[in-house]
Amino acid sequence: MSVAELKERHIAATATVNALRERLKQKRTLLLDTDGSSSCYSHFAGYARSQGRTPVSFGPTDLVCCRILQGHTGKVYSLDWTPEKNRIVSASQDGRLIVWNALTSQKTHAIKLPCAWVMTCAFSPNGQSVACGGLDSVCSIFNLNSPVDKDGNLPVSRMLSGHKGYVSSCQYVPDEDTHLITSSGDQTCVLWDVTTGQRLSVFGGEFPSGHTADVLSVSINGSNSKMFVSGSCDATARLWDTRIASRAVRTFHGHEGDVNTVKFFPDGQRFGTGSGDGTCRLFDMRTGHQLQVYHQQHAAADGEVPHVTSIAFSISGRLLFAAYSNNDCYVWDTLVAKVVLNLRSLQNSHEGRITCLGLSADGSALCTGSWDKNLKIWAFGGDRREI
Amino acid sequence: MLSILVETMGLLCSKKQHLSEADAEENAQVDNSALAAEIERRIAQETKAEKHIQKLLLLGAGESGKSTIFKQIKLLFQTGFDEAELKSYIPVIHANVYQTIKILHDGSKEFAQNDENSSKYVLSAENKDIGEKLSEIGGRLDHPRLTKELAQDIETLWKDAAIQETYARGNELQVPDCAHYFMENLQRLSDVNYVPTKEDVLYARVRTTGVVEIQFSPVGGNKKSGEVYRLFDVGGQRNERRKWIHLFEGVTAVIFCAAISEYDQMLFEDENKNRMMETKELFDWVLKQQCFEKTSFMLFLNKFDIFEKKVLKVPLNVCEWFKDYQPVSTGKQEIEHAYEFVKKKFEELYFQSTAPDRVDRVFKIYRTTALDQKLVKKTFKLVDETLRRRNLFEAGLL
Numbered sequence: 191m192s193v194a195e196l197k198e199r200h201i202a203a204t205a206t207v208n209a210l211r212e213r214l215k216q217k218r219t220l221l222l223d224t225d226g227s228s229s230c231y232s233h234f235a236g237y238a239r240s241q242g243r244t245p246v247s248f249g250p251t252d253l254v255c256c257r258i259l260q261g262h263t264g265k266v267y268s269l270d271w272t273p274e275k276n277r278i279v280s281a282s283q284d285g286r287l288i289v290w291n292a293l294t295s296q297k298t299h300a301i302k303l304p305c306a307w308v309m310t311c312a313f314s315p316n317g318q319s320v321a322c323g324g325l326d327s328v329c330s331i332f333n334l335n336s337p338v339d340k341d342g343n344l345p346v347s348r349m350l351s352g353h354k355g356y357v358s359s360c361q362y363v364p365d366e367d368t369h370l371i372t373s374s375g376d377q378t379c380v381l382w383d384v385t386t387g388q389r390l391s392v393f394g395g396e397f398p399s400g401h402t403a404d405v406l407s408v409s410i411n412g413s414n415s416k417m418f419v420s421g422s423c424d425a426t427a428r429l430w431d432t433r434i435a436s437r438a439v440r441t442f443h444g445h446e447g448d449v450n451t452v453k454f455f456p457d458g459q460r461f462g463t464g465s466g467d468g469t470c471r472l473f474d475m476r477t478g479h480q481l482q483v484y485h486q487q488h489a490a491a492d493g494e495v496p497h498v499t500s501i502a503f504s505i506s507g508r509l510l511f512a513a514y515s516n517n518d519c520y521v522w523d524t525l526v527a528k529v530v531l532n533l534r535s536l537q538n539s540h541e542g543r544i545t546c547l548g549l550s551a552d553g554s555a556l557c558t559g560s561w562d563k564n565l566k567i568w569a570f571g572g573d574r575r576e577i
Numbered sequence: 578m579l580s581i582l583v584e585t586m587g588l589l590c591s592k593k594q595h596l597s598e599a600d601a602e603e604n605a606q607v608d609n610s611a612l613a614a615e616i617e618r619r620i621a622q623e624t625k626a627e628k629h630i631q632k633l634l635l636l637g638a639g640e641s642g643k644s645t646i647f648k649q650i651k652l653l654f655q656t657g658f659d660e661a662e663l664k665s666y667i668p669v670i671h672a673n674v675y676q677t678i679k680i681l682h683d684g685s686k687e688f689a690q691n692d693e694n695s696s697k698y699v700l701s702a703e704n705k706d707i708g709e710k711l712s713e714i715g716g717r718l719d720h721p722r723l724t725k726e727l728a729q730d731i732e733t734l735w736k737d738a739a740i741q742e743t744y745a746r747g748n749e750l751q752v753p754d755c756a757h758y759f760m761e762n763l764q765r766l767s768d769v770n771y772v773p774t775k776e777d778v779l780y781a782r783v784r785t786t787g788v789v790e791i792q793f794s795p796v797g798g799n800k801k802s803g804e805v806y807r808l809f810d811v812g813g814q815r816n817e818r819r820k821w822i823h824l825f826e827g828v829t830a831v832i833f834c835a836a837i838s839e840y841d842q843m844l845f846e847d848e849n850k851n852r853m854m855e856t857k858e859l860f861d862w863v864l865k866q867q868c869f870e871k872t873s874f875m876l877f878l879n880k881f882d883i884f885e886k887k888v889l890k891v892p893l894n895v896c897e898w899f900k901d902y903q904p905v906s907t908g909k910q911e912i913e914h915a916y917e918f919v920k921k922k923f924e925e926l927y928f929q930s931t932a933p934d935r936v937d938r939v940f941k942i943y944r945t946t947a948l949d950q951k952l953v954k955k956t957f958k959l960v961d962e963t964l965r966r967r968n969l970f971e972a973g974l975l
Contacts, residue, residue: 261617263624265826283824286620296613300620307788307824325811325821327787342619355816356787375816404816423817448820 211443245523246508248530253521253556255538257295257567261288266559268310269546272317273364276550278557279320280565281311287322289334292550292557292567301332301344310359314367319347319384321370323357329372331384350382352389359407363432364415371418371432373405379420381432391435393420394428399437401428407451413458417475421449427463429475442473444480451500456507464498470512472524484510484522486529500546505553513544519558533558533568540566630792631964634825635810636863637834638856639845640754640782642879645947646834647789647810648779653954654793663773669783670759670766670773671723677756678731679715682708684750685743700739707734728767735760748842748891754883755780779948787811795961804965808832815846818862826868830939830964832875833860834947837919838883840896853896857926864930873939873967875960876923881916882946888915898922916944939967 264284271278276292285306289299307325314320323329329350336344355375363369363381369390370382377400379393394400403423411417417439421427425445428438447466454461455472460481464470470484496516503510503524510522511533517540519533533539542561549556556568635643651657685708688698700708707730714720714727721727734740744752758780759766766777773781792807809825825831839852860876863869889907893899893915899922905914920942927940941963943956 261620263620265823267824283826284624288616291609294609296609297616298609298612300616302623305788307821309821309824325788325824342615356821358820375820377816404820406820423820448817 245526245528245530248509248521248523250531250536252571253531253533253536253568254571255536255566256555256569257292258538259288259290259295259565259567260563261297261300262286262563262565264563265542265545265561266563266565267308267545268322269548269557269559269565270312270320271548271550271557272313273315273551275317276555277313277317278565279311279313280559281308281322281324282563283308287311287320287332289320290565292555295567299334299344302341303330304346307356310357312360312362312370314362315365316367319367321360321362321384323360323372325356327351327353327356327374327376329353329357329360329370329382331370348384348387350380350384350387350389352380353378355404358405361408361410361418363410364412366415371408371410373408373420375404377401377403377405377422379405379408379418379430381435391432393430393435393438399428399441401426406448409452409454409461411454411458411461411475412456417458419452419454419461419475421452421463421465423448425449425465425467427452427461427473440475440478442478442480444471444473444483445469447497450498453501453503456503456505462501462503462510464501464512466497468495468497468514470498470501470510470522472510482524482527484512484520484524484527486520499543502547502549502556505549511547511549511556513547513558515543517541517543519544519547536568538566540564630805630807631829632825632827633806633808634828634831635808635812635834636831636859637812637877638836638852638859639812639815640839640852641834641836641856642877642945642947643810643812643834644783645779646832646877646879646945646953647791647808649947649950649953650793650808650957651791652775652779653950653957654795655791658775658778660772663775663778666773666778666781667722667771668720669781670777672720673753673755673780673782674723674731674759674763674766675711675715675720677753677759678734679712680750680752681740681743681747681756682712682715682734684746684752685739687750688743688746689739697742698739700734700737704734704737723763723767725767728763731760732763735763751845753782754880755782776948795957804961806961822863822866823868828872830873830875830960831863831869832877832960833863834877834879835860835923836880836883837878837916838880838887840893840899841887841891851896853898857898860923861926861930864927870935871938873964874927874941875963876927876940876942877945877947877956878916878920878923878942879945879947881944882948884916885912888912893918920944939963 262282262284264282266280266282268281269278278290278292280288285303287301287303288297291298303322305324305326308322309324311320311322318335319331319333321329321331330346331348332344333347336347338344353374353376357372357374359373361371363371368384370384371379373379378395380389381391383390401422401424405420405422407421409419416432417429419427419429425447427442427449429440431439445463445465445467449463449465451464452461460472460474462470462472468485471480472482474481496514496518498512498514500513501510508524510524512522513519517534520529521531523530540558540560540562544558544560546559547556554570557565559565635647637643685698685700689695692698711731711734788809788811790807790809792805794805835856842852844850844852844855889911893902902918904911923942945956946952
């Protein structure tokens with residue numbers, strides 16, 4: 191069979207799949223509850239309400255800005271908490287990583303990066319190292335205990351090279367200081383051995399069922415670290431098993447724009463996504479079903495739909511924090527799919543869009559990073575910690 | 578299912594301890610304020626030292642000449658390439674040779690199959706085997722060093738009438754611009770002691786991943802005064818620019834390279850898309866980006882040397898954007914006329930894509946041939962003047 195013939199067949203097959211998908215989508219919509227408001231996409235929330243679940247009570251006094259971390263001279267792009275002690279690492283357009291003590295808001299390290307164009311950073315499980323990556327297509331590792339050079343800079347202790355495009359996101363495998371997963375503009379995710387610098391597995395790329403556009407985000411399942419999910423410009427999220435690099439376990443459709451961010455739900459059975467289509471969604475990992483869509487009309491200044499930049503779940507999963515490109519930061523009640531708070535309306539809110547957010551390990555505080563060059567820490571009021 | 582979910586939420590909460598209290602005590606005891614102050618001092622110092630460095634971003638479609646400009650700047654204003662660096666280009670240059678002859682060989686077969694005058698694209702019998710062998714080598718990821726024997730084979734094939742006919746239609750294939758240059762220098766390139774010349778390096782085509790940057794001062798190594806520039810080439814990223822372009826907010830200027838000789842060529846990534854149309858769309862997109870609201874734009878209309886040879890043979894209006902072009906004369910006059918037409922098109926595009934509130938952003942057009950060192954040097958001096966004038970203007974001194 192010639193290349194041209196194969197191409198034609200491929201196009202025809204893709205058209206068939208898309209048509210089937212469209213029919214499935216229409217059937218599903220018909221079967222769901224509709225009440226005309228923001229939750230019209232899922233029976234999940236309808237069931238919640240029918241069982242008498244009222245929206246969680248969570249208001250402006252339940253989240254208070256208790257720390258402002260100032261020091262970056264450029265937009266903040268990424269942040270990560272340590273798994274245990276309350277430290278935060280942040281990455282900025284100023285070409286630096288800064289490590290902060292979240293309680294005292296003091297800086298403990300400032301690392302001037304060899305390549306200023308950094309897009310992501312992460313703490314190792316033992317808190318001794320930080321990883322970062324960006325336009326240089328490399329994931330660099332810094333050991334925080336290394337002696338600094340004469341300019342006061344930490345030397346790179348390991349460079350993970352191999353990606354053919356920017357490194358958009360990186361995360362250490364929980365409890366494994368030697369393994370790390372990256373996502374890249376080259377359409378692949380890679381599992382690395384940090385000690386040798388080797389690529390242990392490549393997810394996507396030459397193999398079928400990989401993403402067909404830039405991969406923007408990864409999230410490793412906290413309950414089963416062999417599974418991770420990735421989000422991409424191809425509008426899908428894909429589930430991977432690190433033991434099987436040759437194909438994705440499942441592909442999740444539904445979004446109509448770039449999937450900018452993915453995050454596992456605390457129980458590891460579901461995961462959330464945030465997209466350029468302005469919605470967040472909740473998917474069931476095993477069945478592949480879209481359980482919920484979180485969508486609300488924003489006040490659109492220029493008629494453009496604000497896209498979701500970053501999401502995080504509260505420790506119980508009852509709350510979903512979602513930051514948008516128009517400076518909003520909604521707190522969603524995940525069960526009834528209603529917005530209960532907009533961080534923008536609080537005192538000391540950011541003056542620019544929030545690009546990253548994350549909960550501390552014990553869930554008692556939320557950190558946000560913004561294009562206004564600052565990070566802010568928000569504490570949950572006393573009795574709201576369990577949420 | 579929902580009830581299970583709610584129960585799980587409860588379980589999750591009770592499992593986690595509140596580490597924050599224990600930590601608070603521990604952290605309160607360790608006062609790092611001296612360290613923190615030292616860090617802040619260092620950040621302030623570094624920021625101050627960098628303030629006067631002007632950042633320049635090279636943008637443009639693939640093969641528009643960005644990397645060549647980058648190499649030229651390195652040759653002109655830095656210490657250039659030392660012998661080790663020059664030698665590091667040998668594998669790249671040899672790879673370019675193999676890739677080129679493969680494209681030509683495979684192209685001749687394609688034309689022989691599909692074209693009406695197929696016989697002129699059929700290789701002579703004695704060269705068929707050589708052709709197959711070279712095509713196989715060219716398709717590998719790792720290429721053997723170019724030996725005298727292989728160079729001889731390549732030269733033989735290059736001189737085959739079918740290959741020359743194919744080369745004449747090189748714009749329909751992806752024949753790189755360095756083809757002719759390397760084919761004419763095969764003997765030298767295959768020499769056992771070959772050390773690439775600066776010109777060889779300028780012609781060499783390599784896809785970099787990531788970002789390359791150089792810092793330089795155009796006034797010259799001895800003078801302490803004058804501007805300091807940092808030039809970035811992000812050419813190696815073959816992905817969604819919109820996902821990282823905002824990292825470059827605040828750069829002093831964008832140097833946009835457009836290869837004006839490409840009006841009759843198709844993209845490497847998509848053989849149905851005209852390269853000039855791609856450049857037009859990219860330029861339009863870059864101009865509209867919010868992060869470049871206040872950024873100066875230096876448009877380099879590049880590859881003029883190829884343009885001036887082509888435009889008399891291939892009419893401009895094969896490209897949709899230039900479809901209203903009418904030639905007026907011949908020879909040098911015609912070339913100038915054609916160039917002015919293209920320049921005007923870009924100017925119109927600039928003003929169409931620039932919102933009223935950005936109209937006072939600096940915009941200059943330069944005719945360049947990236948391979949011509951003198952011209953690049955002259956062009957850059959003009960760019961430097963423009964940017965310095967703008968700085969004085971911004972500072973309220975003009």
